[in-house]
Amino acid sequence: MYLEILNSIQLQEQGSVISPKRTKVLLIVLGFALVFAFGLLCTLGILYNNKLGDFESLNEKHIMVSKQLSVHAINSTIMKKEFKDLTARYNTLREWLSFYDAQSCNLSVDGWIACRGKLYLFNSDKLNWSSSRDVCVSKGADLVTITNQTEQDFVTSKVKETHWIGLNDLDTEGHWLWVNNQPLNSLEFWMKRNDEISEPDNWTKVHPDGEDCASLGHPTGNTDFWTDAYCFEEKRFVCEAVAAI
Ligand SMILES: [Ca+2]
Ligand SMILES: [Ca+2]
Incomplete structure (x- = not known):
């Protein structure tokens, strides 16, 4: 839009002499365009900052949950090993008791x-x-x-x-x-x-x-x-x- 206005001014300068009243109108339009463009940039900047904040917040949560999952996975692995060891000891003791019964029950x-x-x-x-x-x-x-x-x-x-x-x-x-x-x-x-x-x-x-x-x-x-x-x-x-x- 800004370029179009400049082009219009240049064409008009090349083609004929611009009246002061018309020049004033064009400058006002140009001013509004600049204000609009500046506002748009500010809005985009605010939106960007908001989204960036959301992303950083989500990223922190993602890292935290990932760490918690890692801890659970480690705990689960440890518990599985303990359960396996316990089962092995239980079965050994059970076999021993059965053997003892076979010898002692007459x-x-x-x-x-x-x-x-x-x-x-x-x-x-x-x-x-x-x-x-x-x-x-x-x-x-x-x-x-x-x-x-x-x-x-x-x-x-x-x-x-x-x-x-x-x-x-x-x-x-x-x-x-x-x-x-x-x-x-x-x-x-x-x-x-x-x-x-x-x-x-x-x-x-x-x-x-x-x-x-x-x-x-x-x-x-x-x-x-x-x-x-x-x-x-x-x-x-x-x-x-x-x-x-
Ligand atoms: Ca039955
Ligand atoms: Ca019954």
Whole structure:
């Protein structure tokens, strides 16, 4: 715009003599143009400074978050290593305890196995849960209660197929009680399924009452976990007694 005005003046100077009134108008227009251009430059400068401030602020946050992420990554790596070491030590100790049990748990009278102050009887007869319990009680014992990992490892090491244990939710669905009336605590060994419902699933497809008695293992699978099953099913069972019989 400024150049156009100058060109206009030059052309007019070249072509004819400019009147003072016209010159004054042109100077006023030129003045406004300069003021407008200056204002535009100032506005752009202010906008630039604002954007620069925003950028610097974002840059500081970016650096701070990057540092925090680095710290978390380092902490995560350290925790993973600690967890791996802990797992290795746990498995070593667990194997040692199993080995110790294998050496120290001895066959006692009438097929009972003495282990850690308890007596266990692994019955090969197949009975429903209630009758299994009756047999145990008749021997001064009860169905086994499993209260720690070592006991779970010991019991499962002795069975090759599913066995009844002393756990049920016969009175209240989902409220599992041991035969000594102790509720099942957080230590449990229910079978976990990744893509299906885990045990206990109170399966009702075969019988509408669902499954209310716990057993070691599954009729078609391993025995190192628990499943709930129909109490009328006939299975082998494990008796446990605290005192010598
Ligand atoms: Ca149930
Ligand atoms: Ca089940």
